[in-house]
Amino acid sequence: MANTILVGAQWGDEGKGKIIDVLTEQADIVVRYAGGNNAGHTVYIGRQKYVLHLVPSGILRKNKLCVIGNGVVVDPLGLVSEIEGLKKIGVKVSPKNFLLSETAHVVFPYHRELDAQREVIKGKNKIGTTKRGIGPAYGDKAARVGLRVNDLVDPVRLEAKLSARIKENNIVLKSLGAKPLSFKKVFADYNAAGKYLKPFVTNTVVLLHNAIRNQADILFEGAQGTFLDIDHGTYPFVTSSNTTAGGACTGSGVPPHRMDRVVGVMKAYTTRVGEGPLPTENSEISDLLHGMGREFGATTGRARRCGWFDSVATRHATMVNGIDDLAITNLDGLDTVETIKVCVAYRHGRKQYDFVPNDAEILAQCVPVYVEFEGWRTPTDKARTFKDLPIKAREYLKAIAGLTDANLFIASIGPGRDQTIFV
Ligand code: IMP
Secondary structure (H helix, E strand, O other), rough: OOOOEEEEOOOOOOOOHHHHHHHHHHOOOEOOOOOOOOOOEEEEEEEEEEOOOOOHHHHHOOOOOOOOOOOOOOOOOHHHHHHHHHHOOOOOOOOOOOEOOOOEHHHHHHHHHHHHHHHHHHHHHHOOOOOOOOHHHHHHHHOOOEEEEEHHOOOOHHHHHHHHHHHHHHHHHOOOOOOOOOHHHHHHHHHHHHHHHHEEEOOHHHHHHHHHOOOEEEEEOOOOOOOHOOOOOOOOOOOOOOOOHHHHHOOOOOOOOOOEEEEEEEHHHHHHHHOOOOEOHHHHHHHHHOOOOOOOOOOOOOEEEEOOEEEHHHHHHHHHHHOEEEEOOOOHHHOOEEEEEEEEEEOOOOEOOOOOOHHHHHHOOOOOEEEEEOOOOOOOOOOOOOOOOOOHHHHHHHHHHHHHEEEEEEOOOOOOOOEEEEO
């Protein structure tokens, strides 16, 4: 398979979990490189539903090594309960198939509390975060006051560093009217999690380089999506990591010239959770999808905002990620639509954009320019080859891939592994 970076080409929730699971069959190692337990990757195997937040989806296949890279922020209590949850349903997790970078940063309760408090202060300008403490944890990393996994697994260092951080954060929390944290309680919980996780902790950079030397095929599992990237997204309505392809290098320590291919995952329409501009958002498609019971978030359960397919955004995603191949998911979500719209440009006053403007305020005022496609109005979920799809669905897929400027590689017509068409 060669070394492949998989990214979301929209605002997250593109169905990456399923595509990662499918592509993992051909990989030796799966590496998560950014984000934290704000992500929610849903995978169905038969009737069993798995929602993974931190552990790479590769864990669901035998003989695959899953790695959490240095670019991830890890909530150790969340990770322990995720591992335990997987074990309970019969998934084997041991240091033989799961490893954690010693330099990944750790999310603490003060990060979660600050995340929540800052949202309250922002009022109507809130970001709509997952409240998992992601922003404050990456903030501490950049401010060079974060604790890393190698601090977590060393009780002496954990005690010294954590007590200093809790002292400082309690001053801030009190000033915001929030309850201060008990060092004793946080230390006890985190020390126990550190002990549990210690056998999984290693230098993942050296591990990955040795694997590459031994011709291993690595899949780099992106979380969130291009427009939630801290640099390339709709700032400030973004997450706090580099979710784009470049993040796979910095978040794993594998250099760009060792990467062979970028796969972009996108829905056949557009969704977003949280606040921020979404040019093609409209109630027609939102009502339809929510009415079908679709588009509720895997991490927070929030109803996702929905819109028509936005090729200005996905073409921009191809530009910043270097997407070669596309996996288009949720095609079946459009099975009943009479006329499907696709955004091909944005209009802002007299100006027309064929890329996503950097200014979120301008983007929020942009009006989509649409072209229309006649819907196929036939169920597609039973199709198993490209030819099984109605001709209008094939034309639609080819058109949105063409507008996105990348190759149509996979069409997904349902959550099951067998509902995956390699084009
Ligand atoms: P945070 O990552 O929790 O700080 O949230 C920042 C923004 O990213 C919010 O709009 C979230 O809804 C969004 N976000 C974070 N993780 C995901 C995800 O996995 N899927 C979709 N949106 C996400």
